[in-house]
Amino acid sequence: MTVLSVNVNKVAVLRNSRGGGEPDVVQAARACLDAGAHGITVHPRPDARHIRADDVYALAELTREYGVEFNLEGNPFAPPRPGYPGFVTLCDQVRPAQATLVPDGDAQLTSDHGFDFVRDGEALRPLVAELKAFGCRVSLFADAHTVPEQSRIECAAECGADRVELYTGPYAEAFGRADEAAVLSRFAGAAARAGAAGLGVNAGHDLSQANLGRFLGGVAGVQEVSIGHALIGEALYAGLAATVRGYLAIIAAAERGDG
Ligand SMILES: CC(=O)[C@@H](O)[C@H](O)COP(=O)(O)O
Numbered sequence: 001m002t003v004l005s006v007n008v009n010k011v012a013v014l015r016n017s018r019g020g021g022e023p024d025v026v027q028a029a030r031a032c033l034d035a036g037a038h039g040i041t042v043h044p045r046p047d048a049r050h051i052r053a054d055d056v057y058a059l060a061e062l063t064r065e066y067g068v069e070f071n072l073e074g075n076p077f078a079p080p081r082p083g084y085p086g087f088v089t090l091c092d093q094v095r096p097a098q099a100t101l102v103p104d105g106d107a108q109l110t111s112d113h114g115f116d117f118v119r120d121g122e123a124l125r126p127l128v129a130e131l132k133a134f135g136c137r138v139s140l141f142a143d144a145h146t147v148p149e150q151s152r153i154e155c156a157a158e159c160g161a162d163r164v165e166l167y168t169g170p171y172a173e174a175f176g177r178a179d180e181a182a183v184l185s186r187f188a189g190a191a192a193r194a195g196a197a198g199l200g201v202n203a204g205h206d207l208s209q210a211n212l213g214r215f216l217g218g219v220a221g222v223q224e225v226s227i228g229h230a231l232i233g234e235a236l237y238a239g240l241a242a243t244v245r246g247y248l249a250i251i252a253a254a255e256r257g258d259g
């Protein structure tokens with residue numbers, strides 16, 4: 001079974017655009033869990049552009065209350081700074097069920113590549129061990145669209161990881177293009193090589209209701225998908241009609257004098 005972990009970063013983007021507490025990240029996460037989502041993901045960035053440390057603490061509480069997976073993503077090599085204690089410290093503080101390590105930087109608009117396990121392996125190994133000692137399952141963000149000799153995904157196992165998360169941005173870009181099947185078969189091959197090395201397989205980035213079905217149909221054994229950007233955007237479309245009707249009802253009631 002593939003579990004769905006909803007990434008609520010984008011709720012925090014909206015909240016931070018005005019200051020204050022609305023929309024409320026915890027309330028949004030609660031709505032996702034009440035609808036049946038299997039877990040919650042956040043990827044706090046050191047520049048606090050969306051999820052902040054206080055959100056991490058609150059969501060850790062919420063996921064504990066629901067007894068579901070909390071998946072905390074981040075770059076373990078980014079140094080702490082005011083308001084961001086560092087990824088490993090955050091994991092120590094909240095003990096997420098899953099820690100997903102991602103090699104990103106502040107200058108990146110969003111995550112756009114996985115680790116080079118051969119180059120980064122030595123640095124990753126002690127961090128993976130430390131996170132596992134906190135009781136976290138550890139997943140490493142991995143490229144899957146490159147040729148096998150480049151991605152070397154199976155080397156994630158030598159870092160001590162439990163899982164890899166296939167970076168699905170390149171699949172989302174190829175979706176509907178002539179090379180979609182070829183790209184998807186690279187993902188299927190990477191997932192199979194990871195599985196053969198004893199790694200579980202997660203996937204995420206730019207997955208959506210449009211492209212998810214064909215991805216899961218083409219890549220066997222995906223244990224978890226984490227989805228945020230498209231899901232929150234789609235939720236606006238799905239929720240706008242009911243919300244507008246709610247406002248119109250309030251205006252009509254006020255005009256009738258029973259508002
Ligand atoms: C690792 C990954 O693909 C997601 O966490 C993605 O990075 C979302 O982060 P942003 O919401 O900051 O784009």
Ligand SMILES: NCC(=O)COP(=O)(O)O
Nearest residue numbers: 007204205206226228229
């Ligand atoms: N790990 C991927 C994730 O959490 C969500 O990515 P996206 O759907 O916001 O692109």
